[in-house]
Amino acid sequence: MRSATRAATATVLATVVATLTACGGQPAAARDAADPSETLAASCTAEDGPLRIYLNPWGATLSERFTADTGIPTEIADLGGGEILARIAAEANNPQWDVVLLDGHGSLQSLADQDMLLTGWTSESRANLTAEADQMAPEDNAWLPVSEHAAGLIAYNTDLVPAEDAPQSWSELSGPVGFADPAVAAPAYPVVSWFFQDMGTEAAQAWFSELIDSGMRVYPKNGPLGQALVTGEVPVAALQEQHVYQLMQAGDPVDIVWPEEGALGVVRAAAISADTPRPCASQKFLDWLLTPETMTYLMAEGGDDGVVTPLVEGTDTSSLPPERPAETPLLITDARFAADNEADIKDWFADELAR
C-alpha cells in the first residue's frame, strides 16, 4: 500500500510538472492572431460572439450605446484600472479580452512592450484625433488616446485653509497633504510619475521623502481621499478632478486651485488584444469610440467619467460642469517614461511609505 501511495504521489507530481511545462504560455505575438492588415473596420464583417471589453470608465453607458449603434453584442468587465491590469496579466497565456479602455497610457505602453497589443492595424478614425493626441499615440496604433483629465489638482478644505493661504503651485505643497496610492489607484501613478520625470529620480525621491516626513498621508483611492479632505483629516489633497466637482456640487467645504503650470494629467486610452479572435469587431469599436458623436454622447451621459478633455476633434464639451475652469493645462508624463519606470517608482513609493 505504501508503494501505491508513492506511485500515486509520483503520478500527481508528474501531472503537475507536465501541466506546467506543457502549458507554459507562448509569447502573444507568436500565436495565431489574425493578420491585422487584412482587416479594415469599414469593410470587414464583425466576428460572431460578444466583444469582450475590459474597461474602467463609462461601463454599460458605453457598451449599450455601442451595441445600439453597430449591432455588435458586448460583454464588459467594469473594473478598477489595477484590477483590469491584474486580470490581463493573469490571463497572459490565454487572454479573455478583446479591447481594453482605461486611464493611464503608460500602463498600455507597458502591455505594448510585452507584445500583448495588436499593432499595425489601420485606424480610420485616427485622423479625428487632435494634433496633440496624434503626436502622443504610437505610430503602430498599439494604443490610441481617447481623452485626458486632471488626475491630481490642488484641492483644499475651505473651513481649514483660507483661499489666500491655499498652495498655488505644486512646489508649495507641504505638511499633511493627501495623495492617492500609486500602487493601488490607477490614476495616482500619472500624478507621482510626473514629478519623477520633471525633477529627476533623486530630486523627486528627496521631495516625496520630505513630504512624507512632514505628514503626507496616502489613501488607497480617490474616493476615500476626497472624504478625508471633506472631514479635514487632510487640509489639502492632490485629488482627481471628477471627485472634487462631486464634492463641490454636494455642498462640501472644498475648493480647487488649478496651478498655472498645470494639473497632473492622466490620458485615457484604448487598445486591442494581440490575441483577439475578433479583430474586426475590435477595430470597429475603436473607430466608433474615436468619433465626435460618440465622445459627445459619452461626455454628456457618462456622469463623472464624462468630465474630461476630449482628444477627438469636433466633440461638444458643453456638458462639462461649471466648476471646471475654462483653461485646463495638464502636465502629462511621457508614456515611454511612465512604462519604463513604473515598477521602480511604485516599489520605491510603497517602501518609503512603509519605512
Added chain:
Amino acid sequence: MTAPVTVPGRRVRRPSPAAEDVLGWAMVAVLVVLVGLPLLFVLLQGVAPGLGLVRGSVWRPELLAGIGDRPLWRTGLVNSLVLAGGAMVLGGALGTGLALLRTGVSFPGARLLDATAWILLVSPSFVLAQGWVLLASPSGIASGFGQDWVTALVLSPGGLVVIMSLTQYPLAYLAVSAALRWDDRSHRHAAALSGAGPWTVLRTVRLPLLWPAVLSGAVLVFVDVLGDFGLPAALSTAYPFPTLPYAIYASVRQSPVRFDSAGVLSFYLVVILIAAMLLYLWAVRRGARGALTGTASRIDPPPARRPARWTVLTAAVVGLTLVVPLGSSLLVSLSHNVSGGLTWSNLTFGHYHAAFAEGELLIGARNSVLVAIAAAVLTTVLGFLCAVVLTSTGFRARVLVDLAGTVSLAVPGIVLAVGFIFVWNQPVLASAGLALYGSPVLLVLAGVASALPVSVRLQVGALARLPGGFLAAAALSGAGFAARIRTVLVPLAGSAVVSAFVAVLAMGVFDLATTTMLAPPGFPTLPVVVLTEFDRGRYGYATAGAVLSAALVLILAALAARQGRRLEAAAREETR
C-alpha cells in the same frame, strides 16, 4: 484542517477495501486539484516568475531573500506576526476564559455567549472590521462626538490586536467549549478527595487536561488572523498598517502586476502557517492520549453563586464584540455624513433606498447567495466524505487527505484565487472543454476550496467521537461500506453536517478575497459591490450594503440551522 485521527478498535472487518480506496483516492484527487495545484502555481512564481504563464521563465530562488531587503515586505511580515501573535494570546485567553465560564456555571443569558460566538464566526470579517474603522477613523463616528482619543486608541498596533481578538476569539471559545462539554469526573473527584479546593482543581487537573484544546484554539486564532484579508482591506482607508495578505493583494492588483512578489510573500505566509499548524497537530496529538475514559459524561454546569455578575459580563462581551462594530455600521448607513453625529438632520434612509433602487447590490446579493449555496452543498458533501475517509476507513494514504486539508486551511483566500486563475485559464483546459475561468462555476469551486478544510474539520470532530462499535456491528451484520455511511454515520453525525453546512454557507456569501479576483465579467458579487463603493468614498451606501450583507448572512445561517435541526430530528425518528 483535520487532525489525524486514530481511533483504537475502529478498523474492523473491511468487506470492500476497493470502495474505501476509490473514495480515498477520489478525495486526494479533489484536494490536489482544488488546493494543491493552485497553491503550487502561486508558490512557484516566487522562485520562477512567469512559470506556466510565459515561455522562458527562469529559476530565481534568490528572489526569496527579498523579504529582508524591501521595507514594505519587512513591515508587512512584522505587522502580520504582531497582529496574529497578539490576537493568538489575547483572543485565545478571552475564548478560553469565556468557555470556562460558560461550561463552569449556569446563569441567565449564558447561551448568549454561544450565539455571539457563532454570529461572529459567520459574520464577514470585513464588515466587522469596517464597523470598527467607521467608529475610530480620524473622520469617523467617535471624532464626530468629539472623542478623538478613540482614534489614537483603536488605530494603533495594540488597538488592532484587541479588535482582532474581539472578532476572532470564537475559534478558541468553540474549541475549548467542545473539550469542556465532556468531563471525566473521576479526576476531579480524586483531587477533591485529596483536599483540593475548586481553584486547585482548576489549576492542577482541569487546565492541564484542557491545555491541548486551549493551545489548538489559540493557534486557530493565529492562523485565521494571519491569513485574514478583511481587516487590512477595511483598514486601508484609515490607517497605514500593511500586512502580508494585503501586500499580496496589492502586488497582484498593480501595474505591472507582480506575481513574483505575490509568490515570495505567499511563500513566507504559508511557511509561518504550516509551522503554526504543526504546533496545532502536536497539541491535538497530545490531547488524544486518552484523557477521557469510558466514564466521561456530558456536564451540566451548576448554577452560579453570583449570576448577576456573569450576566453583566456576558452583556459586556456581546456589546463590545457585536453591538459596537455592527452598531457603528448601522449608524453610518443611516447617516448623511459619517462624522455628522447623532442628530435628526443627519438621519436618512436614503442609502437603503438607493441600495434597493440601484439594483446592483441586489444583483450582487443574488449572485453571491447562489454561489454560496452551490459551494456549501458541494463542500459539505466533499467534507463529509473526507471526514469518512479520515475516521472510518482503513485507507492507507489518509495522511495525504489530512495534509492537504491541513495546509489548505492555512492558505489565504487571495493566494488561492490567484492560483485559480493560473490553473483554470490554461489553454490546455480550454481545449479540453474545461474553460471555467470567467464563469461563475469557478467561483463555486474556489468557494469549495477555501471552505473545505473548515467543513472537514467540523465533521471529523463529530465522526471521531462516534463509538466504533456501531460501525463494527453494522459491518458484521453485512452492511456494505455505502450502507454503513448511510445508515450509521449520516444520522449520528447529522448535527455536525448541518453545522458545517451553515458555516460554509454563511462564509461563502461574503467571500471578499476570492470574488475580488475571480468574479466573471458582468457577474457582480455582494462583497465586490460593497468594496467598490467604499473605494468610491460612498461610505453611507457601501455601509448600507455591508449591513444588508450581514443581515443576509445571519438570516441564511439561522434558516439553514433550523431546517437542519428538523431534518436531523426526522432522520433520528426514522432510524429508531
